[in-house]
Structures are given as structure tokens and as C-alpha cells.
Amino acid sequence: MQRIKLVKPFPSWFVKRTAVTLHSTSSQQPLLKTRPSDQPAFKIHTAPQRAQARCIHNTSRVMAPIPISDIPTLADLYFSQTLHPSHDTLPNATSKYNAQISLIRTDITTLATDAIVNAANDSLLGGGGVDGAIHRAAGPNLLRDCRRLNGCDTGFAKITDAHRLPCKKVIHAVGPIYDSASARRAGGHEKLLASCYTRSLDLADGSGCRSIAFSALSTGVYGYPSGEAAETAMKAVKGWLEEDEGRAGRMERVVFCSFLEKDERAYERLIPRFFPPASAEKAGEDVKATEGASSDEQSSAAEKEDGDVPVLPDVPTKEPTEDLQPDGQPEAKKAKREEGTETKESL
Structure with missing residues (x-):
């Protein structure tokens, strides 16, 4: 003692x-x-209490900000073979946005994008997981701004300044609790989760942001399965980009940022179905064009090809013969020789 x-x-x-x-x-x-x-x-x-106090008051380890140029695009990931083509690519899949969409596994508070999307709760006053990490990294002024917003409904999002974070804006999106009664009353958790993504993109575009990074919304304590959440996220982002080419051109980068391995694996498995590599998309279009051709078109094409081939003579059924003249020379050869003799005499 x-x-x-x-x-x-x-x-x-x-x-x-x-x-x-x-x-x-x-x-x-x-x-x-x-x-x-x-x-x-x-x-x-006691000593353990002092150690705990130091942990509480000590700020987390500061990591260097990651610029947008260091975040790999889907095209980069296909080139490095981090992503691989899928065997069940969706019919409406496209590689058009592979240079605009990124996937990275890191701490979202280190990304120097114009905006990051926080997986917030409806109070917007901070919590655990990604929400708590963002509030700690941004500092107390973020909480002050959030208090003025008076909360947020599920499926919606609100925007604040980023304060100490390397990004410019923080968008607080309130995702649904998976298969909850409130989500079912609102039309389903998939609809609410998709709304979080599209409304966040609207807020970012309206605030002049040219890049945005999404955390894996609702996949933490809200219990949303990573695979279903990733599929909903990609459907929503793809639909938002395709709906308006003008705003799609303004949004230079959309980043899917995961912190846990389970979320990263879900994105790696599903992204190639929605955003295949350009080579795989071209091969798929060729196959569809071949399969979509009608039988009449195929038969006419075959006939056309047959018409280009020279017609061969029938197979002979007897030995070839020539009418012989009395001198034993074929008539054709004899006529040709006589014609040559006449030509010489005229000369």
C-alpha cells in the first residue's frame, strides 16, 4: 500500500x-x-484514473490530410487490379463515371474533399463511431453549429462548416435504423437511405462543392447490412449523376469511404456490377448486339456473305473429251495455230 x-x-x-x-x-x-x-x-x-484522464483530455493522433489527387478512382483501382470485373454486370451498368468515383478505406476526417458526409443521429449532437470521430476532429464549434440546426429527420441531411477538419463542409445525414417500424412507415429503409445520399449530393452541389466523401451510412449501430447499404448507395449516386449531366459535370469526385473491412469488401464486390471497367463494358455491348439481332437479320447477313463467295462448277461425272480433227490435233488448238500463221504471212 x-x-x-x-x-x-x-x-x-x-x-x-x-x-x-x-x-x-x-x-x-x-x-x-x-x-x-x-x-x-x-x-x-489512483494511477489508472490518472491514465484515463490523460486519454480523455489528450487529442487523438493527428494524421496528415489526404488530398483529392491521392484518392484512387475506380479507373485507378481497375488498372492496379484492386478491383476486378464482375461476371453479373447489371444491364444498365456504365463505366462513364469511373474517373469521378473513388473507393478508399481510411479515416474520413483526414480527407481533404470539399465535403464529407457524417453518419449522424437525429439530434445532430454527436455520438459514437464516425459521428463522434468527426465531432472530436472538428472541435467544439461544430457542436455549436449543430445545436442551431434543431435536429434532423431520418432520410434528410443538413450542412455546416467543417472548422478544424481538412474538408470545407460537413453534411450530417440521418440514416435509417435497419428494418425499424419508423422506416417501414416512411416507405422502407432503402428509400430513406437512398434519400440520404441524394439529398447530401444536392446540398454539396448547392454549396459549390466539387467533391464529396460518403461514410458508410447506417452500417454501424443502426444495423444496416453492408452489402445492402453499398448497393443502395451506388444506385442512388448513379441515378443522381445520370439524372442531370450538368450537375454530374460539376461534381468532379464522389468518394465512398469505409473504415471497417466489412464495408470495404461490400463495395469491392458490388462496384463492378454498377461501374464495370471500360473494356468489360465494351465486350458486354458487343455480346448484347449479337444476341439482340433478329433471326431474319442473321439469315440475310449469312446470305450476303454467301453471295460474295465465287460459285464453283459442278463436279464432273465423266472424263473430259475434245473433238479431234483428222490430224489428231484438237480443233481449238488447230484454229489457234492457223490464226497465228495468217498473222505472220500478213507481216
């Missing part, structure tokens, strides 16, 4: 209404701290 040494407070003529806090230390050197006398006069902190 460690011994605790009691030390008399500072002289009363220096400090009024003081009390002493004693800390247990291995060196037996007490640490004195003055506090108002209406609070507990003695409080002994």
Missing part, C-alpha cells in the same frame, strides 16, 4: 476558501490543487 502524505494548505492569507486534493504517487510527492471549499475536500486519484 502506498503512503499518502498530508500537506497543510497554502497560508490563508494567500488563498481564500481552499481545499487540498491529494494524489497517490509512487514517489510520495504530493500534488496540491486548490478548489472551492463547497466541493469535496479530498479526492484521491
Whole structure:
């Protein structure tokens, strides 16, 4: 047991209404701290408590911001063979946006995109997981801004400044709790989750943002399966880009950012179905064109090809013969020789 040494407070003529806090230390050197006398006069902190206090007050390790140029696009990931073509590509799949869409697994608070999307709760006052990490990294002013927003309904999103984050804006999207009664009343959790993505894109575009990074909305404590959430996210983003080519051109980069491996694996498995590599898309179009041709078109094409081939003579059924003249020479050869003789005489 460690011994605790009691030390008399500072002289009363220096400090009024003081009390002493004693800390247990291995060196037996007490640490004195003055506090108002209406609070507990003695409080002994053990070593584990002091370590916990240091963890609470110590800021998290600061990571270098990741610029947009360092975030790989789908085209980059196909080139490096991080992503592979899918065998069940969707009929409406496109590679048109492969240079605009990115996938990365990292801490979203390090991304230097114009906007990041926070997986917020309906109070917008912070929570656990990604939500808590964003609030801690942004600092107390983010919470101050969120208090002014008076919460947010499920399926909607609101935007604030990013403060200490390397991005410019934070969009707080409230995803649905998977298969909850409230989600069913609102038309289904898929509809609400898709709305989070499209409304976040609308807010980013309306605020002049040219790049946006999405966290894996609702896949944490809200229980949304990673595969279903990733599929809904890609449907929503793809539909938003295709709906208006003008705003699709303004949004230079859409990043799917995952922190957990399960979310990353879901994106890697499903992205090639929606956004295949350009070579795979071209091959698929050729196959569809062949399969879509009618039987009449195929037969006419075959006939046309047959018409280009020279017609061969029939197979002979008897030995070839030529009419012979009395001198034993074929008639054709004899006529040709006589014609040549006449030509020489004329010369």
C-alpha cells in the first residue's frame, strides 16, 4: 500500500476558501490543487484514473490530410487490379463515371474533399463511431453549429462548416435504423437511405462543392447490412449523376469511404456490377448486339456473305473429251495455230 502524505494548505492569507486534493504517487510527492471549499475536500486519484484522464483530455493522433489527387478512382483501382470485373454486370451498368468515383478505406476526417458526409443521429449532437470521430476532429464549434440546426429527420441531411477538419463542409445525414417500424412507415429503409445520399449530393452541389466523401451510412449501430447499404448507395449516386449531366459535370469526385473491412469488401464486390471497367463494358455491348439481332437479320447477313463467295462448277461425272480433227490435233488448238500463221504471212 502506498503512503499518502498530508500537506497543510497554502497560508490563508494567500488563498481564500481552499481545499487540498491529494494524489497517490509512487514517489510520495504530493500534488496540491486548490478548489472551492463547497466541493469535496479530498479526492484521491489512483494511477489508472490518472491514465484515463490523460486519454480523455489528450487529442487523438493527428494524421496528415489526404488530398483529392491521392484518392484512387475506380479507373485507378481497375488498372492496379484492386478491383476486378464482375461476371453479373447489371444491364444498365456504365463505366462513364469511373474517373469521378473513388473507393478508399481510411479515416474520413483526414480527407481533404470539399465535403464529407457524417453518419449522424437525429439530434445532430454527436455520438459514437464516425459521428463522434468527426465531432472530436472538428472541435467544439461544430457542436455549436449543430445545436442551431434543431435536429434532423431520418432520410434528410443538413450542412455546416467543417472548422478544424481538412474538408470545407460537413453534411450530417440521418440514416435509417435497419428494418425499424419508423422506416417501414416512411416507405422502407432503402428509400430513406437512398434519400440520404441524394439529398447530401444536392446540398454539396448547392454549396459549390466539387467533391464529396460518403461514410458508410447506417452500417454501424443502426444495423444496416453492408452489402445492402453499398448497393443502395451506388444506385442512388448513379441515378443522381445520370439524372442531370450538368450537375454530374460539376461534381468532379464522389468518394465512398469505409473504415471497417466489412464495408470495404461490400463495395469491392458490388462496384463492378454498377461501374464495370471500360473494356468489360465494351465486350458486354458487343455480346448484347449479337444476341439482340433478329433471326431474319442473321439469315440475310449469312446470305450476303454467301453471295460474295465465287460459285464453283459442278463436279464432273465423266472424263473430259475434245473433238479431234483428222490430224489428231484438237480443233481449238488447230484454229489457234492457223490464226497465228495468217498473222505472220500478213507481216
